[in-house]
Amino acid sequence: MTALSAPLAPPQAIDLFERTRARTDALAAPLSPEDTMLQSMEDASPVKWHLAHTTWFFEEFILKPRLPGYTSPDDRFAFLFNSYYTQAGPRHARDKRGLVSRPGGEAVRSYRAHVEDSLANLLNAGRDDGDDIAGLVELGCHHEMQHQELLVTDLLHGLSFNPLLPVYKDPEPLPVTTEIPLTYSRHDGGLLEIGHNGSGFAYDCEGPRHKTYLAPFEIADRPVTNRDWIAFMQDGGYEDTRLWLMEGHAVSDREGWSHPLYWWQQNGAWWTFTLRGAQPVALDAPVVHVSYYEAEAFARWAGGRLPTEAEHEVAFRDTPIAGNLMGDADATGALRPLPGAGVWGDVWEWTASDFGPYPGFRPPEGALGEYNGKFMVNQRVLRGGSCATPREQMRTTYRTFFYPHQRWQMMGLRLARDVA
Numbered sequence: 036m037t038a039l040s041a042p043l044a045p046p047q048a049i050d051l052f053e054r055t056r057a058r059t060d061a062l063a064a065p066l067s068p069e070d071t072m073l074q075s076m077e078d079a080s081p082v083k084w085h086l087a088h089t090t091w092f093f094e095e096f097i098l099k100p101r102l103p104g105y106t107s108p109d110d111r112f113a114f115l116f117n118s119y120y121t122q123a124g125p126r127h128a129r130d131k132r133g134l135v136s137r138p139g140g141e142a143v144r145s146y147r148a149h150v151e152d153s154l155a156n157l158l159n160a161g162r163d164d165g166d167d168i169a170g171l172v173e174l175g176c177h178h179e180m181q182h183q184e185l186l187v188t189d190l191l192h193g194l195s196f197n198p199l200l201p202v203y204k205d206p207e208p209l210p211v212t213t214e215i216p217l218t219y220s221r222h223d224g225g226l227l228e229i230g231h232n233g234s235g236f237a238y239d240c241e242g243p244r245h246k247t248y249l250a251p252f253e254i255a256d257r258p259v260t261n262r263d264w265i266a267f268m269q270d271g272g273y274e275d276t277r278l279w280l281m282e283g284h285a286v287s288d289r290e291g292w293s294h295p296l297y298w299w300q301q302n303g304a305w306w307t308f309t310l311r312g313a314q315p316v317a318l319d320a321p322v323v324h325v326s327y328y329e330a331e332a333f334a335r336w337a338g339g340r341l342p343t344e345a346e347h348e349v350a351f352r353d354t355p356i357a358g359n360l361m362g363d364a365d366a367t368g369a370l371r372p373l374p375g376a377g378v379w380g381d382v383w384e385w386t387a388s389d390f391g392p393y394p395g396f397r398p399p400e401g402a403l404g405e406y407n408g409k410f411m412v413n414q415r416v417l418r419g420g421s422c423a424t425p426r427e428q429m430r431t432t433y434r435t436f437f438y439p440h441q442r443w444q445m446m447g448l449r450l451a452r453d454v455a
Contacts (some may be wrong), residue, residue, distance in 0.1 A: 045158045048169035048176075051427075052158075055176040056151060056427065057090065062186055062367055064155050065203060068140050071278035073193030074133025078443065081193075083143055084116065084132045085186045089179040090147045091116040093154055095123055096403060097102055097171050101164070108149050109138070122401065126315035173236060174403070180425040183361065187310060187370060187423050192443045195297055195308045202312035204370055212319040212374040217263075218256045219452060222350055224249035229348045230393055231432040241393045241432045245342050247345050251454035254350045258321035258376050258384060258449045259333065264304065265318070268294060272408040278335045283328025286440050296324035296442040310370045319374040321447045323383045327415045327439035330385040330448040342451035344388040344434065347418040351378045352431040360426040369422055372445070381431055382447030390414040390436035414438055 043051065058320065063071065064084055080088075093114060098105045107113070113137060117126040136199040138146070157168060187203075194201050230244035233239035273293050276284055286292075297308040298316065305316040325333075334340050342350070358380030361368040372381040391411050398408030414436040420429045423445050437444060 040320055043169045043173045045165045045169045046077050048172040049155065049158050051176050052151075052154065052172055053178050054427075058146070058362065058367070059179060059183055059186070061087065062183055066190075070190070070194075072133055072136065073139060073190065074130075075193040075196055076443075077130040078441065079192050080129075080185065080191035081133050081135075082186055082190055083140060084135070085182045085189070087112065087116040087138075088118055088142045089182050090143075090150045091177075092178055093172070093175045094150050095120075097168060097175065098150065098153050098157065101168055101171075102153065105153060108142075108146050111222040112138075112146065136193060140320075163367075164188055169283050170283065177238075177428055178235060180428040183425055184421070184423045187367075191297075191308075191310050196309075200308060200313045203310040204367070206311045206314065208314070209317045209320070212317070214262055215260070215319060215375065217450075218351065219253040219450075220256055221253050221454065222249070222346070224251045227345075227349055229345050229432070231430070236429060237432060238407060238434075239399060240390075240392070240396065240411075241430070241433055243393055245394045247266065249343075249345055249349060252346050253452045253454060254346060255339075255450040258382060258447050259330075259337075260319050260374075261305075261316045262318040262323040263337070264295065264325070264333065265316075267336055269334070272332060272336050275336070276353075278332040280328060280331060283326075283332065283439070286326075286328055292326075292329065295322060295329075298396070317372075318372055321372045322375045323372050323382045323421075323445050323447050325446055325448065326440050326442045327385050327437075327446075329442075330446075331387075333448065334450055337450055337453045339450035341385055341448060344386040344416045344418055346451060347384065347449075348385055348431060351419075354378050354431075355430045356426070356431070358420070359422045360424050361422065361427060362426050372422055372447070378419055379437065380420050380424065381422055382419070382445050383421045383424075383435060384419045384447055384449045386416045386418055388416045390416050390434065411437065417446065419449075 063086060066082060075082045077425055089281045094107060095113065114125055115127050117123050119126065156173065158165070158172065162168070190203065194203065226246055226248050228246050231241040231245055272278060273287065279287065299306055304311055307316050331341060356379050359369055359373050360380040417435050417437065420433065
């Protein structure tokens with residue numbers, strides 16, 4: 036999980052650290068202690084665990100090795116709040132995080148404050164290794180931003196099982212919209228470079244920058260919308276085995292998929308559960324909570340395909356990072372896809388690309404090197420960010436990755452086509 040660029044200076048790292056921690060606190064502020072304990076599946080973690088794990092990260096990789104005499108509030112936290120860093124020691128079982136009722140919320144907040152104070156003192160100490168420490172803090176902040184995204188999507192999944200359909204954020208109904216025509220932009224392709232160029236923060240898996248060949252292609256100017264998806268459903272898209280990868284249809288059949296996650300019909304209209312509670316499906320907002328298998332089947336039904344991640348990067352790398360991302364409207368942002376979506380934000384877009392190493396990639400040594408490299412198998416790349424992605428984290432080269440059956444993240448799609 037190392038960065039590819041020069042680190043921040045200590046004063047900049049302090050500012051980033053304070054902003055990042057404040058956003059996490061704002062995300063957790065509306066929740067009851069019971070809310071923070073929810074774990075609805077193995078893929079999701081309780082809010083309280085996210086708060087503690089992101090604190091453990093700074094403690095484990097910065098304070099313990101860099102601050103002589105540092106003492107943790109509780110040495111057992113290293114076992115409870117490690118995620119999958121095998122070189123950092125043993126870990127509590129991932130699927131049992133929701134059973135850890137103690138330490139309670141107050142103890143976790145005290146842990147966060149203890150680490151924050153210790154880290155601030157370390158950054159302000161004027162040490163010779165201050166720039167190295169600032170680089171690790173920058174990395175830790177981007178790690179926490181990823182957990183901010185997971186925090187709200189994991190919470191949404193947990194709340195969805197409550198028959199009272201609780202509201203996390205004010206409902207604020209969306210205005211009535213009109214359909215946006217689906218148009219495409221053409222790109223000539225050729226031998227092109229993709230990957231991070233070393234300017235600004237990036238994860239190790241975003242490089243090295245390298246050449247790749249692209250045939251001419253067209254890519255849609257907007258994501259697939261709920262209106263589009265309903266047409267797919269009405270045309271029997273979920274039942275038509277000709278549209279589906281064999282493995283995808285087997286998963287769909289086993290799980291009983293007939294619509295995106297969180298949808299249901301009520302009085303002849305489609306509704307969905309969101310972080311703003313139960314809402315009518317906004318027809319012209321991007322469809323969200325669909326798996327790779329569903330996205331691939333839809334693309335085939337629509338006469339297109341999913342873009343590769345290289346096509347997505349080349350098509351949009353000159354488009355400024357602006358859109359519906361976390362932190363736009365307030366500390367947390369809209370936290371739902373909005374009509375009129377552009378490229379950045381709203382929904383992560385499935386690509387046809389496997390999450391694998393770029394040519395020349397080598398994972399770094401040590402526990403921090405476990406973050407990306409060991410996950411480069413059986414997952415698909417998504418591009419573009421979502422309404423739950425912090426704006427500060429977005430880059431045109433940012434790769435996220437999930438297994439093709441997963442749906443609980445803010446996942447959607449954009450179509451592409453070959454050029455004859």
